[in-house]
Amino acid sequence: MIRVHHLNNSRSQRVLWLLEEIGAPYEVIRYQRKPNMLAPSELKRVHPLGKSPVIDDHGKKLAETGLIIEYLVESYAPDFAPPRQSDLYWRYKYWLHYAEGSLMPPLLLKLVIGRLGLLGLPARKFVDAQIKLHLDFLESELGASPWFVGDRFSAADIILSFPLEAATARGGLDETRPKLFDFLRRIHVRPAYQRALEKGGPYRYAS
Numbered sequence: 001m002i003r004v005h006h007l008n009n010s011r012s013q014r015v016l017w018l019l020e021e022i023g024a025p026y027e028v029i030r031y032q033r034k035p036n037m038l039a040p041s042e043l044k045r046v047h048p049l050g051k052s053p054v055i056d057d058h059g060k061k062l063a064e065t066g067l068i069i070e071y072l073v074e075s076y077a078p079d080f081a082p083p084r085q086s087d088l089y090w091r092y093k094y095w096l097h098y099a100e101g102s103l104m105p106p107l108l109l110k111l112v113i114g115r116l117g118l119l120g121l122p123a124r125k126f127v128d129a130q131i132k133l134h135l136d137f138l139e140s141e142l143g144a145s146p147w148f149v150g151d152r153f154s155a156a157d158i159i160l161s162f163p164l165e166a167a168t169a170r171g172g173l174d175e176t177r178p179k180l181f182d183f184l185r186r187i188h189v190r191p192a193y194q195r196a197l198e199k200g201g202p203y204r205y206a207s
Contacts, residue, residue: 002026002072005046005054007039009204011065011100011162012053016200018069018158020192022077028199066096066159073155080155092149095156103138103163106130110170131171135180138164142179146186161187165205 002019006012006028019026031040031052044050047063054063057075062068073080082088109127113120138160141148148156164184167173175181187193188206197203 003029003056005029005031005043005052005056006200007031007043007052008033008201010039010052013196013200013203013205014065014158014162015053015055015068015072016196017161017193018072018077018080018155020195020199021158021190022072022080024072024076030201064100065162066100069155069159070096082149082152082154088149092154092156095148096159099159099163103134103160104166106134107163107166107171114170128172131167135167135171135173135177139177139179142183146183157183157187162205169205 002024004012004015004019004026006016008030010033016026016028031043034040039050039052041050043052043054047054047061049063051063053065053068054061055068055072057071062071082092106127109123110131113124113127145151147153148160161184164173164180168184173180193206197206
């Protein structure tokens with residue numbers, strides 16, 4: 001059975017959601033953030049960086065959300081990605097890397113800047129502009145189809161969910177970008193998404 005080391009209000013919620021979508025059996029080991037919002041030290045016993053998600057699948061331990069999602073799709077649910085010979089395959093792979101490599105950094109900077117108070121003011125304008133650039137780009141990418149890889153829901157939609165949810169909390173994502181906002185509404189009512197919330201516990205970005 002797959003074991004998921006899951007931190008509340010974190011990127012690991014996507015791993016639970018994917019596992020619910022594909023119907024793979026798994027066990028959740030929950031960790032609670034400290035009052036300062038940092039991960040507890042217990043996670044360092046699982047991985048030296050003390051981060052989540054981490055999965056253990058029959059002795060194979062993997063970290064990093066993108067890698068975990070790729071592994072789970074290839075191992076248990078290849079239909080959650082376009083066929084390798086499809087023109088959509090590399091678009092799918094692009095989103096898997098883009099979500100964490102390009103979209104998350106400015107959102108994380110926004111969070112840090114907010115905690116710095118006046119010290120963060122010099123960087124705020126630049127970071128806000130970067131977030132706007134990404135949200136405008138993503139809004140345009142949903143223009144021709146309901147999902148990020150065409151007409152079919154895929155793991156790319158799952159990995160993009162967390163940064164888009166975080167953007168509603170601190171990145172300015174609202175109804176002025178109707179396609180992205182509708183995307184979030186549609187994923188939030190998926191039965192597998194709701195089951196993942198039950199398994200993972202409170203998750204502030206689900207509303």
